[in-house]
Amino acid sequence: MAQKPRSDTHRLGKPLKRAFFDRSVHEVAPDLIGTTFLVGGVGGIIVEVEAYHQTEPAAHSFNGPTPRNQVMFGPPGFSYVYRSYGIHWCVNFVCEAPGSASAVLIRALEPTHGLAAMRRRRGLGDEQSLCSGPGKLCEALGITIAHSELPLDRPPIALYARSETPEIDIGMRIGITKAVDLPWRYGVKGSKFLSKRFPS
DNA sequence: CAGGTGATGCCCT
DNA sequence: GGGCATCACCTGC
Numbered sequence: 001m002a003q004k005p006r007s008d009t010h011r012l013g014k015p016l017k018r019a020f021f022d023r024s025v026h027e028v029a030p031d032l033i034g035t036t037f038l039v040g041g042v043g044g045i046i047v048e049v050e051a052y053h054q055t056e057p058a059a060h061s062f063n064g065p066t067p068r069n070q071v072m073f074g075p076p077g078f079s080y081v082y083r084s085y086g087i088h089w090c091v092n093f094v095c096e097a098p099g100s101a102s103a104v105l106i107r108a109l110e111p112t113h114g115l116a117a118m119r120r121r122r123g124l125g126d127e128q129s130l131c132s133g134p135g136k137l138c139e140a141l142g143i144t145i146a147h148s149e150l151p152l153d154r155p156p157i158a159l160y161a162r163s164e165t166p167e168i169d170i171g172m173r174i175g176i177t178k179a180v181d182l183p184w185r186y187g188v189k190g191s192k193f194l195s196k197r198f199p200s
Numbered sequence: 201c202a203g204g205t206g207a208t209g210c211c212c213t
Numbered sequence: 214g215g216g217c218a219t220c221a222c223c224t225g226c
Contacts, residue, residue, distance in 0.1 A: 082218085084218065086217090086219095
């Protein structure tokens with residue numbers, strides 16, 4: 001029998017304001033660790049993210065604005081959803097001043113809200129694998145391209161401040177082929193809900 | 201548990 | 214037409 005969901009015992013913090021994202025992506029990314037991310041009331045605690053910035057070739061914005069990535073060049077506090085490998089969706093939060101074209105990729109959640117809905121969408125019972133990857137968490141939360149370019153402080157999206165400050169691991173980003181040596185991946189130290197363990 | 205690989209859509213050159 | 218900010222499943226240790 002699975003352990004009791006954490007949502008039974010922990011309270012949500014204050015809603016994040018859109019101004020939270022009007023800072024350097026390198027400040028926002030680690031600050032997002034431990035916050036709660038819900039879509040339509042379903043989601044959990046962010047345990048892993050990566051930062052991307054226009055000045056670095058792994059970013060979708062590196063080659064300038066296109067129809068797909070235009071939201072990255074707009075104001076902070078909006079979602080950017082793209083299709084990955086033709087199969088999965090991945091979600092980012094746009095950061096910094098308009099034109100900086102930086103964003104935080106949400107890579108893993110600790111599921112806390114709507115476990116039944118997530119299991120149904122994922123076709124899985126294993127709680128540890130529900131949201132342990134950028135494509136997995138989008139499937140669990142029902143995120144598609146229809147959720148791109150939406151404000152992060154209005155329904156159906158909700159973000160809540162962390163109630164405790166977790167110990168944070170920092171490492172190289174995963175699954176990319178360019179700018180592989182930038183340590184722009186952040187995660188909750190020792191979390192069982194990461195997409196991959198941080199090297200010790 | 202680590203490593204290799206096929207599936208699959210679409211953006212951009 | 215090339216190249217992916219991935220996942221699940223298979224192998225072999």
